[in-house]
């Protein structure tokens with residue numbers, strides 16, 4: 001009660017002050033008053049933005065399939081290497097400056113793993129930047145399956161989908177001459193995390209995931225690297241997939257979430273991007289980017305109403321091309337493209 005009285009008093013005082021200074025403000029230069037003294041008020045002149053390119057759903061789908069055709073992309077394997085080589089060649093072909101970041105990380109089980117993060121930059125000299133990221137490695141086992149649990153998964157959705165969308169966006173980026181420079185970060189060793197029955201929040205095992213983005217956050221490819229904001233794509237390819245506001249993203253990057261979800265609705269994908277927050281992601285590539293680099297970064301990740309978490313194919317052998325729908329790749333890809341193109 002007391003605070004509302006204070007607020008209304010404060011408001012009316014501010015209103016009075018504003019009214020007092022208003023004539024003064026209008027006399028100041030650069031306040032949209034006509035300098036010929038006609039009293040006409042001009043609108044700020046902003047150049048119209050170039051039309052946002054259309055994402056090609058079939059092209060994005062083909063990029064997902066091309067990855068899956070390499071087989072599982074488990075760190076340290078020939079299939080993983082071949083897929084990364086293919087991605088680098090594609091990105092260079094689209095005019096990107098590509099930096100590869102290599103190192104060695106230790107998995108939850110003590111295994112040493114080679115790490116290869118791939119960073120593709122357009123307009124690398126621009127100070128203002130936007131970071132888009134997705135992991136490209138796939139899980140070395142199918143711990144959520146009932147069969148062949150020790151065999152690696154194909155990861156069409158979990159691994160393939162985010163990369164497929166980013167490659168399709170990258171295909172258009174050499175046309176972008178306005179606004180911030182773009183960095184696509186393809187993270188490695190995201191999915192070698194410790195298997196656990198539950199996705200308990202605050203478990204120690206949480207830091208065994210997303211080793212590539214943790215590495216990047218400690219040693220960015222450019223010293224002092226920062227970006228205006230970031231968007232992470234994870235499991236963005238399943239048919240009928242819907243995307244709820246993800247809680248970690250809401251904690252660190254609620255303005256980015258608002259921007260992405262609002263943009264989705266504006267271009268007709270409001271049914272896919274639901275304005276409701278769900279706490280179902282234990283950790284992901286955006287956590288270290290938010291916490292260490294302090295780049296506000298939102299995760300676009302499917303929340304499945306059937307499982308109350310991820311898609312039913314998650315970390316099973318069911319995560320193959322049959323899960324992927326070009327319409328979902330289009331909804332997510334076009335939304336991200338629109339966000340990127342509308343930045344000045």
Ligand code: AHN
Nearest residue numbers: 158191199281282283284
């Ligand atoms: C957990 O929440 C444990 N994992 C989400 C990160 C992830 C795994 N994304 C794809 N695979």
Ligand code: ZN
Nearest residue numbers: 139158191315
């Ligand atoms: Zn996974």
